[in-house]
Amino acid sequence: MLPIQDNQADTKTWNEHIKKYFEGSTWFNGTWLFNECYIYRRLAEIFFNSKYWFDYDCFERQKNDTFKGSHQAVFDLASKMPELILPMSEEKLEIVYHELIQVCLWGNATDLSLLTNMTQEDIQRLQAIEKDLLAERRKFILVDDTEKLWEKLRSLQGGRIDFVLDNSGFEVYVDMILADWLLQSKKASKIVLNCKTIPWFVSDVMPKDMPMMFENCLDPDFFPAKETRTQQDVDDLVIMVKRWQGYVANGQLEIRSHDFWCTGLSYWYMESEAPELFNEMKQSDLVIYKGDLNFRKLVFDCDWPVTTPFKDAIGPSMANNFTNIITLRTNKADPVVGLSEETKLDIESRATREEWRFSGKYAVVEYN
Numbered sequence: 001m002l003p004i005q006d007n008q009a010d011t012k013t014w015n016e017h018i019k020k021y022f023e024g025s026t027w028f029n030g031t032w033l034f035n036e037c038y039i040y041r042r043l044a045e046i047f048f049n050s051k052y053w054f055d056y057d058c059f060e061r062q063k064n065d066t067f068k069g070s071h072q073a074v075f076d077l078a079s080k081m082p083e084l085i086l087p088m089s090e091e092k093l094e095i096v097y098h099e100l101i102q103v104c105l106w107g108n109a110t111d112l113s114l115l116t117n118m119t120q121e122d123i124q125r126l127q128a129i130e131k132d133l134l135a136e137r138r139k140f141i142l143v144d145d146t147e148k149l150w151e152k153l154r155s156l157q158g159g160r161i162d163f164v165l166d167n168s169g170f171e172v173y174v175d176m177i178l179a180d181w182l183l184q185s186k187k188a189s190k191i192v193l194n195c196k197t198i199p200w201f202v203s204d205v206m207p208k209d210m211p212m213m214f215e216n217c218l219d220p221d222f223f224p225a226k227e228t229r230t231q232q233d234v235d236d237l238v239i240m241v242k243r244w245q246g247y248v249a250n251g252q253l254e255i256r257s258h259d260f261w262c263t264g265l266s267y268w269y270m271e272s273e274a275p276e277l278f279n280e281m282k283q284s285d286l287v288i289y290k291g292d293l294n295f296r297k298l299v300f301d302c303d304w305p306v307t308t309p310f311k312d313a314i315g316p317s318m319a320n321n322f323t324n325i326i327t328l329r330t331n332k333a334d335p336v337v338g339l340s341e342e343t344k345l346d347i348e349s350r351a352t353r354e355e356w357r358f359s360g361k362y363a364v365v366e367y368n
């Protein structure tokens with residue numbers, strides 16, 4: 001693990017982490033979490049040291065191409081949106097909430113790292129927004145704290161809600177659908193999107209990807225298969241995305257990034273390594289951590305017994321200071337916590353380890 005050799009704001013910190021925790025370790029014997037993060041920082045170093053390519057995102061084309069492939073679900077969701085944001089009873093709000101959380105959860109299954117193993121049908125099934133298909137997918141959620149989160153949201157009025165984002169393209173599009181609904185239902189008055197600072201795990205969101213996603217949605221030639229949609233479909237998408245741009249303009253939607261999200265450390269270190277971020281995020285009423293990597297960092301990427309309570313796995317600093325975090329994660333790596341004894345026995349008897357722990361078919365929704 002050679003020191004990083006460039007002059008960025010995070011260079012010193014990266015090299016301190018290598019020296020303090022991983023001196024002498026190599027690609028072959030270091031820890032998976034740190035090494036996998038390190039490889040993305042080394043990639044960034046190549047571009048930072050170039051004369052003309054220093055802000056080049058070598059994954060941008062792949063990110064946009066994959067988003068194009070999600071056109072059907074993009075238009076389906078945009079057409080559904082007007083009816084989801086009408087004023088409605090508390091009871092109906094709860095139903096919509098449950099659907100949107102699921103859409104947002106499964107959006108995480110369709111990131112670039114898994115797409116290579118999936119057929120077009122697999123992807124469409126995961127992106128489906130019909131009620132029956134969502135109900136069907138509930139069987140694949142091994143820990144489901146959506147009800148606990150609703151208890152929190154039910155009484156929330158005009159709060160601040162943070163997303164610690166994961167992938168761009170379809171995943172962040174559905175994150176925006178949820179964010180929009182939270183603002184329209186007045187549960188939130190401010191949404192903060194926390195992005196990565198460098199090209200990260202191929203498809204993660206950087207700040208520049210947000211306005212680009214909005215522009216792509218508004219570009220009539222961006223999505224393929226024009227013949228499959230009506231003028232109404234196009235209008236619904238344009239109205240919704242212009243509303244999103246409006247949120248940015250009026251400050252209801254803030255797009256931020258912080259170097260801490262692109263270190264190789266677990267979030268157990270957030271308080272000591274990034275105290276200003278830690279204290280700032282404490283002001284949020286709810287923090288939504290998206291995806292597998294965020295989950296791994298929350299639970300220290302440890303081989304916990306799978307019945308370890310989520311609260312214990314995220315460590316005392318997080319657990320005691322953030323009684324308002326939720327993770328929406330499809331399982332793409334070994335660490336799993338929070339299972340009941342019953343679910344553990346059940347899943348171990350009917351699925352292989354690969355299937356339920358890292359194929360992306362199963363998921364956990366865990367709340368502290």
Ligand SMILES: O=P(O)(O)OC[C@H]1O[C@](O)(CO)[C@@H](O)[C@@H]1O
Nearest residue numbers: 111113166291292293294332333
């Ligand atoms: O995009 P997500 O959901 O954070 O997934 C990232 C995951 O993909 C992998 O790179 C490969 O499975 C994992 O090491 C990593 O945790």
